Amino acid sequence: MKQKLENHLSQNLQFLNGKKLLLATSGGLDSMVMADLFHKLNYEIAIAHCNFQLREMESFEDQNFVQEYANTNSTPLFLTQFDTKAFAEDYKLSTQIAARELRYNWFYELLETENYDYILTAHHADDNLETFLINLSRGTGLEGLTGIPEKNENIIRPLLLFSRQEIENYAKENNIKWREDSSNASDKYLRNKIRHHLVPILKALNPNFITSFQKTQTYLQEAQDMVEDASIIVYQQVAKQEGDDIHFDLNQLRKLPNYKSYLYQWLHEFGFSAWEDIYDLVESQSGKQVFSLEFRLIKDRNSLILSPINLITEKEEFLIEENQKEVKIPLNLSFCKVTDISLVSNTTIFVATDKLQFPLVLRHWNEGDVFQPFGMGGKSKKVSKLFKDEKLSLIDKENAWLLCSNNEIVWVIGIRQDERFRIENKAENILKIQLE
Known part of the structure; x- marks a missing residue:
């Protein structure tokens, strides 16, 4: 098994060479074998153990066991304890999900604070089979049938090519001690039911079932890769970022x-x-x-x-004071007093300052809003009708903002200025408003 793993690491996980590895170690069979193998292969490793305090004294005995192993083998050790039940209750999670969140959050924290490169977990081929059957029983797409990934960002699962039987044989041959988790004997969890009742039947039907399953996983992953490639090609034809x-x-x-x-x-x-x-x-x-x-x-x-989903509510308003030169939220607007009018556009307007009442109000449009569009000779028009004429999408309508003075619309921003605030003679004070 040691040679098989060494070959696999050199061929498929060579990026682990020279890296600092954090081994998730529960004290159970799988993680203790992983620790032994990486210790013998001379990788720079540390052990990380979580005490979830779910099995009373058993949890602390596991902690002491891992601590003793680390001391004996002069391996750096990180320990933590969680009140998992309280966390699960507070966040309305199952105990298993709560433990997973606590565990991985802590692992990632260790990567950052202790400068480790990767987290290694001891998932193996039987775990992969159980995950496949769980996903199958719940209804899943192709991605759910590809099982546990060997690499997921900083999480590496180097033992996926080994069956539980291979791992157990290695432990016995090398006199490796481990702790048995009493909860593994219970049928309380779906995974345990599958492990204790369904998997033995499959292995009885085909003694080489795990090997056959691993081949199937390879084919499924290749199919998933093809799907992802096709998805990218079609996406470029159908989708557009705006x-x-x-x-x-x-x-x-x-x-x-x-x-x-x-x-x-x-x-x-x-x-x-x-x-x-x-x-x-x-x-x-x-x-x-x-x-x-x-x-x-x-x-x-x-x-x-x-x-x-827009975090700014429809009723939210922003005030703009008389001497304010810019606004950054929710839009990037600039205000500048000028002496003459240059090019007017959808993003730049010029208004008569004397006609404004400050503070101006920046708000979303409402269904009943009416204004007098520039160039229509003082005729009124509903803002909603303007949006329809401009063929705005529903998203564009929701993202539309109005600049208002004393409840009168000065500008449907980026679309049309109001006639009432236009410059009528050169003697007026001119304010240039620009959408950046």
Whole structure:
């Protein structure tokens, strides 16, 4: 096993050479074998042990066991204790999820504070099989069937090519001691049920089941890589970045016979989970939306628009004082007194200062807003009608801002100035307002 691992490290994980490695060590069979192997292979390692305080004295006996191993082998040791049950209750998490969050947050903190390069965990082929079956039982896409990745940013799982039986054989042959976690014997958790009841049946049907499964995992990963490559190519044809938003062209999307798969591939990383609702958006009327925690997908005419959820509320207002020269939030506006009018554009207007009442107000538009568009001879028009004529998307409408004076609209910013505040003669004081 040592030689097999050494070959694997030199061929596939050579970037670990010369790096400082933090070994997640529970005291169980898998992590103690990993510690032994990397110690014998002369890597620069340290041990990190978490005491989750979930098994009373057993948890502290595990901690003492790991501590003794580190002392005996002169290996740097990092220890921490968590009140896992309290954390789970506070954040409404399962005990397993809470322990995972606590563990990895601490690991990443150690990487930064102690200058280690990678975290190594002792997941093996049987763990991978169990994860595959858990995902399969819950319903998953191709990505969920590819199992546990060997490398995920700074987390490395170098023992995935070994079965639990190989690891146990190595431990016995090399007189490695380990601690048994009593909770592993319980069928309380789904993973344990699969481990104790389903996996033995599969191995009985095929003694080489783990080997066959590893081949299947390789094929699935290759298929996933092909899907990702195709997804990137099609994305470039269908999607367009506009500021913080991404616009998906529905005319192009509908030409794809399996557009649902592409939508999943593009959107799952943004935290969406209501996939049927997302697929229905393609044929829905404009204005329909689907939300994740931080993003939303909205149907707008012949587009799906992905955008971050705006943290500025619609009712929020910003005041601008008379001598203020610039505004940075929510827009970048500059104010400058000038003596004559230069080029007017959608982003630059000139207004008569004497007609303004300060402080000016910067706010979102409301449905009933009316103004007198510049160049229409004093005729009134609803802001909503202006947006319709300009063919603004729903996202653009929501992001529109008005500059107001005493409840009168001075400027629909970036679109149209109001007639009432225009310069009528050269004697007036002129204020230049520019959207950067």
